[in-house]
Amino acid sequence: MSLPFEFPNLDRVHSLLASADTSSLPLLAACGTILVAGSAIALNHSRNSAYTRLRGPPSDSLLWGVSQKLPLTEAATAWYTQWEAEYGHVYSIPYTLGKERIVLHDPKAVAHFFTMDNSVYVKSTFTRSVIRKIAGEGIFADALVGCRQRKVLSPAFSNAAIRALSHVFYDCANKRTPLSSATGPVTDSNSSIDSIGMGGFSHDFRSLAGEKPIVAQMFDANDTKSSFMNMAPMLALVLPLVNRIPGPFDSKIKELNDSLESIADGIWEKMRRDAGSEAVEEKSIVGRLLRAQGSDTSLQLSREEVLDEIKVLILAGYITTSTSLTWCLIELAKNQEAQKKLRDELRNYDTDEPSYDDLMDTTKLPYLDAVTHETLRLHPAATELDRVAAVDDAIPLSTPITDARGRTTDHIAVPRGTLVAVPIAAVNRSPAFWGPDAALFRPERWLGGAAEAGAAKDLVGHRHLLTFASGPRTCIGKMFALAEFKTVLSVLARNFAFEFEGGDAQKITILRGRTMPGRMFVGEDGKPFALKVKRVSA
Template identity: 30%
Template sequence: MERPFFTAAIGFTTALTFLLLLWRRRRSDILRKIPGPPSSSWLYGHMQELILAENYGDHEFKWQEQYGMVYKVKGCFGQDRLMVSDPTALKYILNDNVTFARSEQQQRVVRELVGEKTISYVHGADHRRLRNIMNPAFSASYIHTLPPIFKKVADRLIENWETAQESHASDTPMDVFHSLHVASLDAIGEAVMGFSVHNHPDYVNSYADLLTLSSVRSKRAILADAFIPYVPRFIFSASMQLPTSAARFIRKNKNVSNRVSHELYQSRKETLGMGEKPKDLLSVMVKATMSNQSAGKMTQEEFSQVISAVVIAGHETTANTIAWALYELAKNPEYQEQLRQEINTKLTRGDPTCNDLDALLHLNAFMKEVLRIYAGLPISERQVTSDTVIPLSKPIITTTGEQIHEIPVDKGQHIAVTISAYNKLVPVWGKDALDFKPSRWLDGSVPTSNAIGPYANLLTFLGGSRVCIGWRFAITEMQVIISELLRHYYFNLPSESEICCNVAFTIIPVAKATGSPSLPLIVTRVE
């Protein structure tokens, strides 16, 4: 007996399957034809060149110049990765954090370091809920109340430097790197939590240990990171209980952070119960745990983890940016004099306001250039969760000479949002894009349209739904601390010191002689 419907269905299914296979084959073929540098190692791919370069970008920026705004590199074990700095592609990726999610490797590290209830881990509705709760504490109106707090932090930093210099000659180099990290941690503690971290050395030391851990760079560390997605979650979590220094540092930080968060929660809950209006992030979040409305509700577990995430994400990148600012000032004494004169002329009354700080044109041009050249996070990894097509601003010429205007990518594809490389794109910033040149922000040559990020068309704070929630906070903190340091000190580079720009989670200054995070400067008091 014939079954025409069954036969037709089989034929249709077979044809559809064949077309689907052809389509997927073409997608894979296109990816294989995207140009990129040759790899000499199946085991490491290009990861050694990207991560272990003496100065970050030694290879990446040359590859971008040679292969364009989208090219292909190899990860460990022969994995294909797309390096993306094309503005149109970046907007498409950053505006869709469902299709372009954080990579599995990143997510597991965040989970073990902070937890799976924090804003830097969750997606979708939970991410929107937490962000909406936190937004008032990072609004422009609240940021305008912070300069006096940041000035007190700067004053404490200056006092510490004065004490440290009492036993040294004025021309003896002083390593300012770790003291800047303590100051940035202090700024977040005071402005976000109403918590004086300088009175809690165990808290400060636990974050110093994390900084030491994140600064480790080696071929072994590259392979360890590459293996993370392939290790069952329960085994990876269990490894955090091993008696290794890395696991101890992470456990110590989580224990200290959870204890402090609990103490702050109980204290602030009492003051809010007495009618105090919530202002800082801590108060806003404590109030959210007391809410009866699901849309504005935050659990105590979320509260603790969000506090830890804000501290980790906020203090390290800002401290490193201030360090690089001082490095460039020490390299270029003419910038120092120009900025110092502007600061002394315009900041003449008490604590500066945000309006006062924003009116310092040369200081802000200098800061923008520091943020452009030394993006705190140079790369942000994404992993595609469903097949899609990425649009391009300019066509790519494949290795076979074909011109393509979009790139089809399959589920699972790894994509690197190349923040630092975008900040140095010649089509965006001009032929001198690799040069440190603050005057570009004053002569009208910087593009003001089609911005990706929230500040100065820079990608440093990312963009889209995952844009850095604390970018205004960071800018104001840097404005205050840099201006106060310039009021009090001259900065010069020691003749015998060579500083390298390494990537170790963030971009950090490293002494070439020791390989350790360090920024020795000759710091002389302004009389």
């Protein structure tokens, strides 16, 4: 579709951004935004009338739409839940520079979205750029690159491979047990970073020994101040040139890459030294991959790919699992009855260290399984997933809807270039699927398969949760994450009691950095809160 008028200044904006010094870039970015805004809005409002026009909330501003209501905190989920109640399982929200964003809660629509992920629905230019900066051409990359990486990595994430890593998870979890009591900002990142290091690529970050690896420093830092750079990701969805603006993100990425490169070099050299040695049993994920390459050159990893996969393991393993474990401890501190039930189940079990198979068997430790999945339901690491339609598409619906023109339809026609999103956290908490108490932490809903027998059975994903996504892009490390989560939680819950300092009525939220995918848990006063940890007698 061509623009309805000439826009000769766009090339000039690109050249200015490419040649300008850093100090002038914010001003140039603002000028570029103003120059391009008119054309972007005109383009987005000139859509063919054949496409489905959906109901949705009114715009708050011409520039931002309602995007400023969707910060990277728990508040965004509340807005999605409210809009679902008001406009139904499928609606459209006004986004940046007049762009529309279709939001899907409908089970059939969500299943279609995930099935077509990476073919019809692709990552935006901005998202791909950020991923490549952080994780290179690893499994998060699109199209053929991502498919090949998934094929290479799959054997290392098999049940047999993860079963062999059980001792790593227990070793890391048990390093916490010498503590008798502590009070401080809540986090369980140390176990996760050491587990990922040893289980992923045989590298000891020594976080549990008191050291603070640069990897943890990078991701635990948060840049949540209100600024132009905080809103840059939203602008970049419709103005990719915004991504050219250098800032704190780029310098942090360089530090991270420099650190990971030295780690990858060490791993690479170790594997070369041990090549062909039957006496050395390599159980790490990357190590297994390097040893299993054989003569199939299409599945061999280069040094650069090893580096990229290490980045992926850290990004997808450390941040997600440590965040989920922290949320679990918060919920158990709020719910002392659930914490006691879990501790009693673990202490009454046959062994202090259940095997991988016992942990994964939902009938062996049912309450541990229930607490795990209730945490993953309420607090998915990725709260939403958005894509851009690469081609025109028709999304089927479970139940017909009434569109903005008052017509009833059982599908929605989506034009190429449309933003489409699945609010994972909101769907996981939707009363329509999980009942009127969907917003509450209630592990009992999982006992006996009750949760999966209700309306949630229509949802795709692991145990009908969208936490690990679904379809061809389902999280490849799902079983690794579940095994690590359950192992660490079983050790912590058996040996420690968790309480809030000052009572459990306070509201906790999480702030996620804009420039790096870090996270910070804060109380109602906006400051990191304390969690009391006390050893319990056997």
